[in-house]
Amino acid sequence: MLEDKHSYIANFNCTFGKENQPMLDYFFEIILPAFSKEEEDQKKGSEKKETDFFFRNVKLTNVKGEFVLAGLIVKSTTLEVKSRIIKGELVRTNEIYPSDPYSYFLINLKNHRMVLVKNQKGSPTLKNFSVTAREKIRNYTREENEVREEKLPNVNLNVVAIPFKGAIEEELKKVKQIKNVTLRFYPLNGDIIDNETVDYLTETLEKLGSKTGDITYNTPTNKDNVVSIIKDTKGLMKPTIRVKFNNGTSGTLKDDSFTEVMSIPLNEEETFNQNIDEITGKVINKPEFNETSEENRSIYDRVYTRLENAYNTLFKK
Numbered sequence: 001m002l003e004d005k006h007s008y009i010a011n012f013n014c015t016f017g018k019e020n021q022p023m024l025d026y027f028f029e030i031i032l033p034a035f036s037k038e039e040e041d042q043k044k045g046s047e048k049k050e051t052d053f054f055f056r057n058v059k060l061t062n063v064k065g066e067f068v069l070a071g072l073i074v075k076s077t078t079l080e081v082k083s084r085i086i087k088g089e090l091v092r093t094n095e096i097y098p099s100d101p102y103s104y105f106l107i108n109l110k111n112h113r114m115v116l117v118k119n120q121k122g123s124p125t126l127k128n129f130s131v132t133a134r135e136k137i138r139n140y141t142r143e144e145n146e147v148r149e150e151k152l153p154n155v156n157l158n159v160v161a162i163p164f165k166g167a168i169e170e171e172l173k174k175v176k177q178i179k180n181v182t183l184r185f186y187p188l189n190g191d192i193i194d195n196e197t198v199d200y201l202t203e204t205l206e207k208l209g210s211k212t213g214d215i216t217y218n219t220p221t222n223k224d225n226v227v228s229i230i231k232d233t234k235g236l237m238k239p240t241i242r243v244k245f246n247n248g249t250s251g252t253l254k255d256d257s258f259t260e261v262m263s264i265p266l267n268e269e270e271t272f273n274q275n276i277d278e279i280t281g282k283v284i285n286k287p288e289f290n291e292t293s294e295e296n297r298s299i300y301d302r303v304y305t306r307l308e309n310a311y312n313t314l315f316k317k
Helices: 022-044 124-145 166-175 196-208 223-232 274-283 294-315
Strands: 002-016 054-062 067-077 078-086 089-099 102-108 113-118 155-162 175-185 213-218 238-245 252-255 262-265
Touching: 002 022, 002 124, 002 274, 022 054, 022 067, 022 124, 022 213, 022 294, 054 124, 054 274, 067 124, 067 274, 067 294, 078 124, 102 274, 113 274, 166 175, 166 223, 175 223, 223 238, 262 274
Parallel strands: none
Antiparallel strands: 002 113, 002 155, 002 262, 054 067, 067 102, 078 089, 102 113, 175 213, 175 238, 238 252
16 A cells, blocks of 8 residues: 655764765765664674664665665664543553554765655654764774774764755744854865855855854844855755744754655555655755766766676675
8 A cells, every 4th residue: 555655854964084085985885884783793693783773675766767775774672552431431550562653765876865754643853864874984993993903993973864945845834033043164075155145155254264064143133145045055954943933932943854855655565665865866866866967977987887796796686
């Protein structure tokens, strides 16, 4: 039976070391084994680690000639049922049920845009994915460096939701006053931002010899221009807006407040891999998922043959 699943597009911006080498330079040495290690350990009979989030069914897939890293992020949890209505009466209970809700994830290796598709209520979010990916990569790197002579570099990972103009406008309709807007900069993975204002800010960092930083605009009154700036960051900067809402309360809007929630119909009777292929086919042509800078294309072309060989050897059905 087909069910609509909520999906979210983000930027999986990952670089390595002090020189901020692009993700694909260490895809086979770090990314792929770090995402796959826990499942492989369990298949070999290793004791299952106590963890809340983990990856499963990680694979390299190819759709219309484009390579994508895909898999599941699973949340291992328990449901506590303390009360139930039985025969019309409220009855205390003490029932515990294991539950492992999951989300599908796909990372476009040409431009490191990603999509996360939640399978159900309670499935892992983009934030859960970001924290889990960073943790798995760091753990793998640390373990490898204990036995390697040539050490692996540290990861710098930022997963930022892609902002959509309509979603930003809808959020700001609820806002009476914008207290401040902060844009956080981080090292980019071969991206070039085609926007004069944002490009100027990025160049300022380079002139100062700084890799990270942020800029804050206090009490802006022009909402239209705030919308434009947030939209133009395209997930390559992390926006945060502190606001006072129309109802008088205060709050903070972050990147995941400004992304568009899309519905993707999936068949629950299909296998995980079949649904991964279905999701890939539906998003591969979306502009937000396939927009690619020349630098990203060059990096991708450089490792394309290795990706193709790995796919044909390890993952091709």
